[in-house]
Amino acid sequence: KMDLPTQVEVVIAGTGIVESILSALFSRIGVTVVQVDKEEAYGSYNKSYNIIDLIGYLSTLEDNPISSHSNAQMDYDTSGDYSQINRKFNIDISPLHLWGKGPVVDLIIRSGVHRYVEFKCLQKSYMFVDQKFVSVPCSQADVFSNKFLSLTEKRMIMKFFKSIQNEEEYDPDLSFQELLIQMGLNEKLQSFILYSIVMLDKSSPPISVHEGMGKLNLYVSSLGTYGSTPFLYPLFGASDLSQAFCRLSAVYGATFILRNGVEILEDEEETFAGVKITDGDEIKAKYFISNYDNFPLSEYIEENLPSVQYSICITNKSLEPKSDIMFAAVPPGTVENINSIFITQLDGGMRVVPDGYYVVYLHTTYTESAQSNLENLVHTLFCGDDDEFDDKPKLLFSSYYTKKNRSHAPLPGNMTIIPDIEQHISFSEAYDVATKIFLSLYPDQEIMPEVPNPEDIIFEPEEEEQVENSM
Numbered sequence: 001k002m003d004l005p006t007q008v009e010v011v012i013a014g015t016g017i018v019e020s021i022l023s024a025l026f027s028r029i030g031v032t033v034v035q036v037d038k039e040e041a042y043g044s045y046n047k048s049y050n051i052i053d054l055i056g057y058l059s060t061l062e063d064n065p066i067s068s069h070s071n072a073q074m075d076y077d078t079s080g081d082y083s084q085i086n087r088k089f090n091i092d093i094s095p096l097h098l099w100g101k102g103p104v105v106d107l108i109i110r111s112g113v114h115r116y117v118e119f120k121c122l123q124k125s126y127m128f129v130d131q132k133f134v135s136v137p138c139s140q141a142d143v144f145s146n147k148f149l150s151l152t153e154k155r156m157i158m159k160f161f162k163s164i165q166n167e168e169e170y171d172p173d174l175s176f177q178e179l180l181i182q183m184g185l186n187e188k189l190q191s192f193i194l195y196s197i198v199m200l201d202k203s204s205p206p207i208s209v210h211e212g213m214g215k216l217n218l219y220v221s222s223l224g225t226y227g228s229t230p231f232l233y234p235l236f237g238a239s240d241l242s243q244a245f246c247r248l249s250a251v252y253g254a255t256f257i258l259r260n261g262v263e264i265l266e267d268e269e270e271t272f273a274g275v276k277i278t279d280g281d282e283i284k285a286k287y288f289i290s291n292y293d294n295f296p297l298s299e300y301i302e303e304n305l306p307s308v309q310y311s312i313c314i315t316n317k318s319l320e321p322k323s324d325i326m327f328a329a330v331p332p333g334t335v336e337n338i339n340s341i342f343i344t345q346l347d348g349g350m351r352v353v354p355d356g357y358y359v360v361y362l363h364t365t366y367t368e369s370a371q372s373n374l375e376n377l378v379h380t381l382f383c384g385d386d387d388e389f390d391d392k393p394k395l396l397f398s399s400y401y402t403k404k405n406r407s408h409a410p411l412p413g414n415m416t417i418i419p420d421i422e423q424h425i426s427f428s429e430a431y432d433v434a435t436k437i438f439l440s441l442y443p444d445q446e447i448m449p450e451v452p453n454p455e456d457i458i459f460e461p462e463e464e465e466q467v468e469n470s471m
Contacts, residue, residue, distance in 0.1 A: 004277075005255060007284040008032035010441075011275050013262050014291035016044035017096075017238070017427060018418045020245035021434040022289060024111060027252035029445050034283055035246065035254055036275070037294060038261040041239070042246060044068070044293055045420075046096070048237030048352075051082050051089040051397070054312075058399055066293055068420065069093065070306065072401040073371075088354040090237035091312060094403065095344055095361040097122075097327070097426045098232040099218055100225030104427045105232065108244075112451040116244035118235040120350060121227025124320065126328040127196040128343070131380070133320050133328055136196045139223060149188075157189050164216065176212025195331040199425055201340045201365045203332045231327050233344070236351045241427070248451075262296055264288070271412045287441060289416045292406050300409045300417075306402035307422045309370035311362040311378060317393035318358055319345055319381060335380055337373035339365040342425065358393070365422075371400050416440075 010026050012019050012035040019035065020042070026033050037044065045068035049057060058072040082089075098104050098119065108114050126133035129148075137143040143154050160183055170179055176198070180190045194200050198215040200207065222230030234241045250256060260278040267273040274284035292301060318324050323345070330341040341364045348355035362377060364370050378398060383390035406420050416437055421429045435447055 004257070004281050005032065005034060005283060006281075007274075008034050008255075009285065010034075010287045010289065011036065011262070011283060011285040012289045013037070013275075013294035013296075014044045014418070015039075015042040015242055015246060015256075015258075016291050016293075016418070017046045017242050017245075017430045018421070018434045018437075019044070019289065019291060020242040020249070021107070021431065022438060023249040023254055024113070024245040024252075025434065025438045025448055026442075027249040027254040028111070028448055028451070029442065030252075031442070033249060033254040034257065034285070035249070036257045036260050036262055036277055038259070038278075040259050042243040042258075043239030044242075044291055045403075046092070046094050046238045046242055048090040048092050048239040050086045051091065051314075052086050054089070054091050054093075054399075057093070058401060061401065066298070068291075068293055068404055069310075069401050070404055071371075072399060074397070074399040075395075076397040085354045088348075088351075090239075090352045091314075091359060092238045092352075092361065094238065094310075095363075096238055096430075097344070098234075099426055099428065100222035100227075100230050100232060102218065102222065102426060102428050103431045107431065107448055110450045111245075111248055111448050113241075113244045113248050116247050117240050119226075119232040120235060120325060122229045122231040122233060122325050122327050122344075123227070124323040124326045125196065125229045125231070126320070126323075126326060127192060128328050128330045128334060128377075129191070133326075136192060136329075153186065153189055156185060157192070160185060160189070160193075161220070164213065170209050170213075172209060174209055175206030176209050177206045179209055179212070191331050195340050196329040199329060199340070199342070201342075203339075229327065233325070233346065233350065261294065262290075264296055272414050287414050287416070289418065289437065291418045292404075292408075292420060295408075295417055300411065302407050302409070304405045304407060306366040307405035307420065308403040309364050309366045309374060310399075310401055310403065311374045312397070312399045313360040313362070313378060313382065313395060314353065314397040315358050315360060315382060315393040315395055316356065318347070319343075319360065319393060324358070325350060330377060335373065335376040337364065337377070338367050338369060339373075341374065341377055357396075366402055366405075370402075374400060 009031045010033050012023055015037045023033050023035050058074055061067055061070050061072045125136040134148040137146045143158055197219045198212055219230050262275040262277055265274040272288050276282045324347040326345045328343040332339055341362055344361045346352050346359050353359050362374050382395040383392040384395055404420055408417050
C-alpha cells in the first residue's frame with residue numbers, strides 16, 4: 001500500500017473530463033491535489049467501455065441510482081461470443097469531438113497533453129436530407145462540387161461566407177435566423193447553416209447574431225486546421241483524453257486513487273475538513289470538488305428530467321461508402337424528429353472497434369419522444385437480420401439511454417459539485433466549466449502556464465553542475 005498525503009489543498013472525486021482538466025490546472029500551478037474515483041478505470045461519465053462492460057453497465061442502470069445515465073434499452077444477439085474481440089472495443093458513453101481551433105485543443109498543445117493522446121480528423125461532414133447524406137458546403141471546393149445545390153444557391157452561399165467577416169456590420173437587434181433571411185438565403189441554405197455548421201439542436205428559440213456568428217466562425221476557422229472537417233476525435237475513445245490530463249497532473253505531483261469512494265469529514269463548525277477514503281485513510285483538505293457520481297452526500301442531490309437522449313449502434317458497413325469516420329446533422333422534422341439529431345461514425349482505424357466494424361453514435365436533446373425519434377432514424381439508416389436483400393448497413397447492436405440532469409441543494413463554500421453538462425457536440429463546455437471553477441478558487445492564477453519543452457530548457461553552468469551532481 002502506497003503512502004498517501006495526509007493534507008492537501010484540493011481533493012477531487014471523479015476522473016471525468018472536467019475533473020481531469022481541473023486536476024491538471026491545479027497541479028500545474030503548484031496546488032497539492034488528491035484525485036479519487038470509485039471506479040477502477042478513468043473517465044467517469046466520459047468513460048470508454050469494451051463491449052461486454054458496456055452491456056453490463058447499461059443492464060444495471062436502473063439498479064444504480066448514482067450513475068450519470070438512465071432509461072437504457074438494448075437489442076443485440078445474446079448468443080454472440082465477443083470474448084475474442086472484446087478488448088478491441090472502446091465505446092464512448094458520452095461521445096464528444098474537439099474543434100480544430102477550439103479552447104480544448106489550445107489547452108492540449110499549451111499543456112503538453114498532446115504527448116499522451118492521439119487524434120484523427122473526421123473525413124467528412126454531412127447533412128441528412130431527403131433520405132441521403134449530403135456534403136456540407138463549407139469551402140469553395142465543397143460548394144462547387146455539391147450536386148445538391150443549384151448554381152444560384154452555390155453563388156448565394158459563397159457570397160454569404162465572404163460577407164460575414166465583420167459581426168459589427170449587422171443589426172444586433174436581429175436574431176441570427178432573421179439575419180439569414182435578410183441576406184436572401186433560401187430555406188435549404190438556412191438549414192445547412194443552422195444545423196450543420198452552427199449546429200443548433202432546436203429550431204427555436206432564435207439565437208442572437210453574436211452567438212450565431214461565434215459558432216459559425218468557430219466552425220469555419222477550424223476547417224482545414226488538421227484536415228477536411230473541423231472535428232477531431234481521440235483515438236481509443238474519450239476516456240483517453242481524461243487519462244492524459246490526469247497523467248499531466250501526476251507529473252506535477254498529484255496523487256491518484258482508484259477503486260475508492262469518499263466520506264466527508266467535518267470540523268467543529270460542521271464545514272468540510274477533508275475526506276476518508278474507502279481504504280480507511282483520512283486526508284485533510286481546503287477544497288472538495290466532485291462530480292455527481294462520486295459525491296457521497298446523496299441527500300443534497302435532486303434529479304430532474306434528462307438532458308440528452310443517446311443511441312449507440314454497431315454495424316458492419318459504413319453509412320457512406322467514401323467516409324469511414326464522419327459527422328452528420330439531421331435537421332428537425334427530417335424523420336419526424338422534434339430536435340436536431342447528430343451522428344458520429346468511427347471505424348477500426350480509430351481503435352474503438354475491431355477492423356471491419358463501425359460504431360455509430362446518435363444523440364439529440366431530450367424530449368418525451370426523443371427515443372422514438374432516434375429509433376425512426378436508426379430504422380432508416382440500418383437494416384436488421386430479417387432484411388436479407390437490403391444493402392443498408394446491418395445493425396449488430398443497438399442501445400438507447402439518457403443522460404441525467406441533476407441539481408443540488410446549497411453546499412458549504414469550500415465544496416463544489418460539477419454540473420451535469422449537456423455535452424452535445426464537443427468538449428468545449430467541459431473546458432468552460434473547469435476554468436470557471438478554477439478561477440473561482442484561484443482568481444489571480446494563470447490558466448495552464450505554457451509547459452516548456454524539455455529540449456528548449458537552457459541550463460546555466462551552475463545549474464548544469466547541480467544536475468550532474470544529482471545524477
